[in-house]
Amino acid sequence: MNLRPPSAPPILYGAYALAGLSLIWSGYAITDLMHSGRFGLSVALAGDIGWLTVLWAEHRGVTIRVKDKVVDPAIVGWVIALGVAVLLVLHGRQENSNAQAIAGPFVVLIAKAVWSFALASLRDPAALTPEQEAEINDVIREGERRARLNGAQRDLVQQNADAVIERIRQEARITMARDHADFEITLDRLNMRAEIERNTPLAIAPMPQPSTPAALPPKPARRQPPIEPAGPTGEPVDDVQALFEGAHAPVVYFLRNGTRVKIGTSQNLRRRVTSLSLRRDDVIRVEHGDQQYERSLHRRFHDLRTGDTEWFELRDTLATYLGEPSTEPAEPSTEPEAQTPEPPQSGTALVLASSLATAPEPQAQPTNAFGFSAHLTAQSAQRAEAVEKVAELLAQDPGLTSGQVVEALSVSPATAKRYLREARAPRGGTK
Numbered sequence: 001m002n003l004r005p006p007s008a009p010p011i012l013y014g015a016y017a018l019a020g021l022s023l024i025w026s027g028y029a030i031t032d033l034m035h036s037g038r039f040g041l042s043v044a045l046a047g048d049i050g051w052l053t054v055l056w057a058e059h060r061g062v063t064i065r066v067k068d069k070v071v072d073p074a075i076v077g078w079v080i081a082l083g084v085a086v087l088l089v090l091h092g093r094q095e096n097s098n099a100q101a102i103a104g105p106f107v108v109l110i111a112k113a114v115w116s117f118a119l120a121s122l123r124d125p126a127a128l129t130p131e132q133e134a135e136i137n138d139v140i141r142e143g144e145r146r147a148r149l150n151g152a153q154r155d156l157v158q159q160n161a162d163a164v165i166e167r168i169r170q171e172a173r174i175t176m177a178r179d180h181a182d183f184e185i186t187l188d189r190l191n192m193r194a195e196i197e198r199n200t201p202l203a204i205a206p207m208p209q210p211s212t213p214a215a216l217p218p219k220p221a222r223r224q225p226p227i228e229p230a231g232p233t234g235e236p237v238d239d240v241q242a243l244f245e246g247a248h249a250p251v252v253y254f255l256r257n258g259t260r261v262k263i264g265t266s267q268n269l270r271r272r273v274t275s276l277s278l279r280r281d282d283v284i285r286v287e288h289g290d291q292q293y294e295r296s297l298h299r300r301f302h303d304l305r306t307g308d309t310e311w312f313e314l315r316d317t318l319a320t321y322l323g324e325p326s327t328e329p330a331e332p333s334t335e336p337e338a339q340t341p342e343p344p345q346s347g348t349a350l351v352l353a354s355s356l357a358t359a360p361e362p363q364a365q366p367t368n369a370f371g372f373s374a375h376l377t378a379q380s381a382q383r384a385e386a387v388e389k390v391a392e393l394l395a396q397d398p399g400l401t402s403g404q405v406v407e408a409l410s411v412s413p414a415t416a417k418r419y420l421r422e423a424r425a426p427r428g429g430t431k
Contacts (some may be wrong), residue, residue, distance in 0.1 A: 081112040231288035244270040254285040259327040265294040388424035
């Protein structure tokens with residue numbers, strides 16, 4: 001608290017003068033009272049300095065606290081003044097002077113009273129009282145205490161957080177170090193394994209194992225043909241020649257051999273014709289279908305079937321269905337020189353001539369187990385007649401096509417092609 005006004009009041013100067021006079025007088029009286037020379041003078045000076053200190057504290061408004069109680073410096077100043085006054089009274093009695101015993105302490109007390117009035121004139125009327133100042137100081141101290149306490153708590157929380165963060169960092173470093181060590185160990189193992197594999201052929205030669213056959217390269221997977229017909233069941237196949245290129249979807253074929261026709265199903269027509277020792281031209285019709293459709297055809301032409309085989313007589317309804325001329329089975333020859341041929345050995349295929357249009361017709365031979373002969377004179381004659389008709393048409397129109405032959409003779413396209421080829425061949429040549 002600043003007690004100095006902008007201009008000092010006149011009473012302050014009187015207070016300074018009385019204070020100085022009282023200090024001089026009290027110092028002299030105390031020194032003379034103690035008869036101790038310099039020691040007494042030092043005691044007197046110590047008392048004066050203490051009193052000046054109290055006056056300064058009172059002037060500055062400084063207070064002290066003793067056991068939660070505020071000590072006012074003005075009270076301490078009066079106590080000191082009274083003590084000095086007592087000493088001055090004793091000094092007057094020692095000198096046997098009542099005037100001195102009364103005047104000595106009077107000067108000190110008057111100086112203290114004037115000093116109190118001078119300090120009161122220096123105080124600001126709006127200034128706080130010592131109690132209020134003490135209360136404010138208490139609040140300030142409590143706020144400072146709380147601020148420091150909060151700061152200490154914040155510091156503790158920050159320290160705990162730093163400790164946790166550091167622990168996490170340490171764990172991360174340990175994990176990274178462990179992973180790095182595992183990586184180096186794994187890499188060393190791989191390098192060692194590679195080194196062992198690189199040196200093994202030189203160090204240890206593998207023993208031959210005759211009992212273990214050499215591994216053969218895997219065979220390429222064969223493409224399986226479709227199991228369903230490629231077109232509507234019963235519809236003729238447009239490109240028959242394409243079927244002879246390999247495996248294909250199931251079809252029902254009509255294979256002619258003389259006066260007989262085999263109705264069967266296959267997924268490899270080329271292999272089937274070859275196994276029967278016949279030619280591609282003997283295939284007179286091919287339809288889309290499977291074994292179920294084949295059995296339905298067998299039931300349809302059951303009256304023309306030869307035994308329990310797949311061979312049927314090429315006549316009546318079957319000849320009409322295929323668009324082929326109806327044939328009759330050849331009668332066996334009654335000439336005495338005709339001999340019944342011996343049956344073929346087991347596993348030997350019977351090769352039959354299917355088309356001999358221009359060859360001389362031999363004597364009729366007895367039929368074999370399937371009911372047809374090797375040389376069919378009636379069939380050959382009928383074919384020769386058809387070829388002659390085609391030759392006449394060729395003479396009229398050299399650009400004759402197989403379609404025109406189909407319309408003229410009412411035969412299948414395959415038969416028309418065969419007749420047209422035979423008609424164009426030189427006479428006496430091989431058909």
